[in-house]
Amino acid sequence: MKTYNVAILGATGAVGQEMMNVLAERDFPLNKLRLLASKRSVGKTYQYKDQVIACEEATPDSFEGMDIVLGAVENDIAEQLLPHAVKAGAVVIDNSSAYRLDDNVPLVVPEVNPQDIQKNNGIIANPNCSTIIALVAINKLHEYATVNSIIASTYQAVSGAGVPGLNELNTQVTQVMNDEKVEPQVFPYQIAFNLIPQIGGFDEMGYSSEEMKMQNEGRKILHHPELNVTCTCVRVPVMRSHSESLTLFFDKEIDVEKAKELLANADGVKLVDDPNNKQYPMPLDTSDQDLVYVGRIRKDLTQNNNKSLTLWCCGDQVRKGAATNAVQIAIEYIKQNA
Amino acid sequence: MKTYNVAILGATGAVGQEMMNVLAERDFPLNKLRLLASKRSVGKTYQYKDQVIACEEATPDSFEGMDIVLGAVENDIAEQLLPHAVKAGAVVIDNSSAYRLDDNVPLVVPEVNPQDIQKNNGIIANPNCSTIIALVAINKLHEYATVNSIIASTYQAVSGAGVPGLNELNTQVTQVMNDEKVEPQVFPYQIAFNLIPQIGGFDEMGYSSEEMKMQNEGRKILHHPELNVTCTCVRVPVMRSHSESLTLFFDKEIDVEKAKELLANADGVKLVDDPNNKQYPMPLDTSDQDLVYVGRIRKDLTQNNNKSLTLWCCGDQVRKGAATNAVQIAIEYIKQNA
Secondary structure, eight states: OOOEEEETTTTHHHHHHHHHHHHHHHTTEEEEEEEEOOOTTTTEEEEEETEEEEEOOOTTTTTOSSOOOOOOOOHHHHHHHHHHHHHTTEEEEEEEETTTTTTTTTOOTTTTTTGGGGOOSSSSEEOOHHHHHHHHHHHHHHSOOEEEEEEEEBBBBBBHHHHHHHHHHHHHHHHHHHTTTOOOSSSSSSSSSSSSOOOOOOTTSBBBBHHHHHHHHHHHHTTTTOOEEEEOEEEEEOOEEEEEEEEESSSOOOOOHHHHHHTTTTEEEEEOOOOGGGGOOOHHTTTSSSSSSEEEEEETTTTSSSSSEEEEEEETTTTTIIIIIHHHHHHHHHHHTT | OOOEEEEETTSSSHHHHHHHHHHHTTTTOOOEEEOOOOGGGOOEEETTEEEEEEEEEEEETTTTTTTTEEEEEEEHHHHHHHHHHHTTTTEEESSSSTTTTTSSOOOOOOTTTTTGGGGOEEEEOOOOOHHHHHHHHHHHHHHHSSSEEEEEEEEBBGGGGGGHHHHHHHHHHHHTTOOOOOOOOOSOOOTOOOOBOSSSSSSSTSSSSHHHHHHHHHHTTTOTTTTTEEEEEESSSSEEEEEEEEEEEEOOOOOHHHHHHHHHTTTTEEOOOOOOGGGGOHHHHHHTTTTTTEEEEEOOOOOOOSSSEEEEEEEETTIIIIIIIHHHHHHHHHHHHH
């Protein structure tokens, strides 16, 4: 079997670490795994299966001989280093938002648009976490009846801000319980026992950058430039699974039973919808695994045309929202190029 | 000045205690305050201004001589005891859901439909907490342009389950931080670091009882039997303020500037809408006070007709969602009958 040289750029972060886990779990056909990070992490070691691998400093020369580079760094570092990976001949799967809307870069959720991988010119972008979770949840419905618009309210975990976000919630909860002063550093306000309706900066209409991603990235992934999304993104004191309340408007009739039937057989989805037996998606249940849980599917009461539904879904932000989706793209890329 | 004999039924609970606070803060014209509770609380004492008042057992005979009874008990106790209060000649303001949809009982948010108080036959019902907060937020908009439908996603605090709910979140957070086993008692699952998309039981369509209250109570309070609401109610690990993401569909055009102008002058509302300066409603900021904060007002991107808006609001569930609204009804009742 052919094996591949893989580098993780940003290996010490929450997403980079999870990429290592997912590569191992899925028995990725690895020849060599290179862990790239900032200078201060050089020499830090991590276990990958029975190997111990030391971090190397990420530089423009780090990508020689690599077949696949998984990017798990912020936009500025991605833009600075990833073009060198492409020049070195690697295919890059990038989790930053730097290239997502670039016409030359496919934006891929493997359950939704795997064929777009073919159009890559060296970079494939991994979508926004909330967008991935929403699209996995609705994809089979959209195949049956085109989704023309979505009203979304999100409940987003602190892991969206990486390890510092996870640490901040832990620290603040302890501070509150001990009656100590809380001094926010990662989030703009206290997140423990609070909600913050801001993720990213705001545009002139008052939408946050995170809120516009579901529309902009959704249009590209679904090849549906007319898709309209009104999204409200809210940070909640949950560790690592995002939840979303979605109301979907379709171009033709679709009832709850049909939706359940479609979702029971949807790739990447676990249908959890038996509320009378207290079965519905919850972020704790989806933490540390890859499926998007979908439930609470019901008729939208604001329309009388049977062309809209409302539902609730949850997915692990670090895994399916980032690391798992990237590794799935890598696996699909290999399959398509075998 | 005329003074009144007031009894609080359920005085030891979160809402009953807050009713005492609000009566004191608003210098309610009290002659006598009677605190009624279950047998096991008899003799428990509470400070009201410079008096110390001992709880008495609530019985059918407890209401003799009372002018106003504030009900802060569950439906079964409300139905068992409050008719005796009416018989004894008191006007009852009841926070349970037992009488809310009774045609003979007005359901009142003082900022919205104070005139309905006149139609009481001894009982005035205090609406559901999320419904009060939503209606205070949208009332001035609805006066300008009729709201025909709402898509709502709630983020509801544990105080909705009273003192046991507050204690459960505190206990569970400590247990999680100490790596101890969490055993839910009040909520169906762990609420610390989690979200639970169930408040109340479910109907045959899959809506929870809490979710249907916004439509059913909203129709009655707004005198708008055609109002349609698709609501998703979610319990979040926040202590005592509910938050709501609302998308509103109007019968005529209304833009963001007009909405802000209306809300800047709305009774019971604090407009907090300057996202570029990180000013938006948050549950921590609205805890322990009476105003409903409204912000993040923006154009709904799913419609092209300028007849819909989306916004975010927060309000204290124990105060404006329950105790404050009840005391405001009592004050309005006195004013109307002066």
